[in-house]
Amino acid sequence: MQSDEAPRPVGVTCPGCGGSGPAVRAVPDVCADPEARRDGLADRLTQGPGLTSRSDTVVHTIEGLLLVFVGAALAHSGIRSGEPLYTVGGSVLAVLMLAVTAGVVRSEIRERRVQAGRPRADALWRAASHCSGCGAVFFPGGVPRSRPLTPEQFRKYVWTEAGYGDQLDERARDAAPPPTDPARPGGVPDHV
Ligand SMILES: [Zn+2]
Incomplete structure (x- = not known):
């Protein structure tokens, strides 16, 4: 099993526009492409917020x-x-340091949640393909989603599934919820 490698979307057809061939690439390949980094597509498909140092x-x-x-x-x-x-100096120092410490701890707790959700996000992210023809992101084979998504819907889906959807920027947070699959009314359990 070559589970570490991104699935090669050879022969994969985009459910959005029917495109295939070089127009359709695995999401990890798109994100590794310098051109996609330049035009911001890689950011729109990123699997999680950037982590700063280990702290x-x-x-x-x-x-x-x-x-x-x-x-x-x-x-x-x-x-x-x-x-x-x-009295004044000591009080100011105490209040300031309390605020700074609370801020540091809060951001570190957030980072920890991102780290915990990474494996789940990574699995979804690697399974997806992007179509440059219509800009849709989709899962070849239709699992866990059969409908094409916009990059923002995809990012929202991945981050939410990984447990850090609250850290999305506004653009992705405001994306319409991904369409539910007709085969699974109500959009319940995503696993087969
Ligand atoms: Zn397409």
């Missing part, structure tokens, strides 16, 4: 809370010794 939430939380503690201690000693500068 350590625990360390960042401890560092942040230590600074909050330092700020609070400063403010406290300022109150006791009647030094308003310490």
Whole structure:
């Protein structure tokens, strides 16, 4: 089994326009194409938000809370010794660091969810093909979807299935929901 390779859509026919041949390419091939990167198509078909560095939430939380503690201690000693500068400075530091720490932790939790959903997104992304004739994205063989999708609907579908649909940009978030398959009324279970 060559499960790591993108399926070659040879002989695949686009359900949108009936196109085939060089017009139809696997989504991973399209995204690897420098031209698709330039004109933004690769971004529209991307399988997830970009990940920044690997980070350590625990360390960042401890560092942040230590600074909050330092700020609070400063403010406290300022109150006791009647030094308003310490009181104000310490309070500002404590509040600022609390806000920064909360922000860092929130974004790291988000990244963790993306990492957790990646295998699911990757499987869907690799299974799809793109037709340059009509711009449709579709799954050769019709599984899990038989209808052609726009790149935005495709991205929304993949990201939502992977559990990070809330991180879509507006353009994809506002895309109409993908058409449900007539064979599966109600669009229930996607697995066969
Ligand atoms: Zn087409």
